[in-house]
Amino acid sequence: MIRLVITALVLGALTATSSIAADAKPTGKWSHTAGGFEIVLDFAKDSVIMTVDNSGNSITATCTSTVEDDGTVKLKITKVEEKGSFPEKPPVGLQISFVWKADGKTATLKDFKGDNIDEAKNIVEGEYTLKK
Helix, strand or coil, X not given: CHHHHHHHHHHHCCCCCCCXXXXXXXXXXXXXXXXXXXXXXXXXXXXXXXXXXXXXXXEEEEXXXXXXXXXXXXXXXXXXXXXXXXXXXXXXXXXXXEEEEEECCEEEEEEEEECCCHHHHHHHCEEEEECC
16 A cells, blocks of 8 residues: 555656646645655656655655646656655656646645556545645
C-alpha cells in the first residue's frame, strides 16, 4: 500500500489541471495528509519532487513533468531515494497522471492514474495546502 501511495504521489505530480489556463503549469510546494502519510509535491518548471513520509520513514521521488493541453499533469519517476525503512518504493520509470485544480492557497488532486496504484489513490487524492 505504501508503494502505491508513493507511486501515486510521484506520478500524481503527474497529471494536474490548472484553474487558470490550459497551458499553465502548477507551481510551488503543496502538502496533504491522509492515512498517516504526509505527501508533499514540489512543482518546478519541468519537474516535480514528491515526498511521502510515514512517521520518519519516507521516499522522495524526482519526476519529469508535463502538462497536457487539457490541463492533465503527467509525471515520470527518474530517481527514488529512501529514508529509514519505507515499505514499498515506486520503480524508476513509473508514469502517473492526475488532475490538479488550484484556487489560491488550496488545490485539489483528483483522477489519479497509473499502473498498480489503486491502493494509493485514496491517500493521494484530496485537498492540498500551499506551503510557505
